[in-house]
Structure formats: C-alpha cells, structure tokens
Amino acid sequence: MTDAEISPGDEVTTPWWDATRQRRLTVQACACGHHQHPPRAVCIRCGSADGLSQADAGEHGVVDSCTVVERPAPGHTAPYVVARVRLPSGVLLLSNVVTEHPYDVAVGDRLRLAWRPLADGRALPLFQPDRKA
Numbered sequence: 261m262t263d264a265e266i267s268p269g270d271e272v273t274t275p276w277w278d279a280t281r282q283r284r285l286t287v288q289a290c291a292c293g294h295h296q297h298p299p300r301a302v303c304i305r306c307g308s309a310d311g312l313s314q315a316d317a318g319e320h321g322v323v324d325s326c327t328v329v330e331r332p333a334p335g336h337t338a339p340y341v342v343a344r345v346r347l348p349s350g351v352l353l354l355s356n357v358v359t360e361h362p363y364d365v366a367v368g369d370r371l372r373l374a375w376r377p378l379a380d381g382r383a384l385p386l387f388q389p390d391r392k393a
C-alpha cells in the first residue's frame with residue numbers, strides 16, 4: 261500500500277489517526293466494556309454511540325494467524341509477513357510483522373509495536389518479533 265492509497269480519515273477514524281501522530285496505538289473502548297477496531301460510529305456490542313472513546317492498546321501483541329506473501333506489492337518487498345495480531349484487549353488487528361526471518365513467524369509469537377511513518381505525519385502500526393519475551 262502506498263501512502264497515496266491510505267484513507268485521509270473521516271469523523272469516525274480521525275481520532276485513531278491522530279493518535280498515530282503521537283505513535284500511540286489505540287482501540288475504541290465503549291462504556292459497556294467492549295473494545296473494537298477499526299473505529300466505528302457505534303459499539304457493535306451495545307449499539308451506543310455516546311460511550312465510545314479511544315483507549316491505549318499498549319505496545320505488544322501476539323500472532324493470532326499469519327502468512328508469508330511471496331509476491332512484491334506497493335510498499336512491500338517480498339517475502340513479507342501479513343499477520344492478524346491479538347492485542348491485550350482481545351482486539352484483532354491486521355498488520356505486518358517486520359523481520360529478517362519471515363518464515364520463522366508463528367502463531368503464538370509475542371510481538372512488539374513498531375511504526376511506518378507516512379508523509380503527512382500519521383503512521384501505520386507494524387510489529388516486530390519481541391525477542392525479550
């Protein structure tokens with residue numbers, strides 16, 4: 261994905277994007293206790309539009325599932341890892357694991373948050389293997 265293909269954001273997603281400017285990964289938290297991502301206008305559990313806020317998602321995750329893509333794509337040099345990452349809140353985030361050893365990434369691996377800066381100051385959340393685990 262090139263920078264030009266990334267959404268500029270709207271009234272629902274702008275708080276999430278703004279947090280990336282400070283290199284903070286957030287998820288939506290509802291007053292009912294539910295956490296969700298991507299940002300939505302209402303909570304998918306209780307339907308409330310008023311109880312939603314952005315909550316820090318932390319700096320770590322765990323590989324829930326992953327695959328190695330062997331064809332290059334805009335912004336990606338093959339082979340690269342696409343992973344569904346489980347955050348501590350239980351939210352799943354589709355991202356990339358940046359590593360010299362893509363075929364070594366496995367379900368259950370601990371990950372550490374990293375960022376890919378965008379030209380406009382925002383950033384995309386990526387992950388790296390967490391070797392301190």
Ligand SMILES: [Zn+2]
Nearest residue numbers: 290292303306
């Ligand atoms: Zn809710």
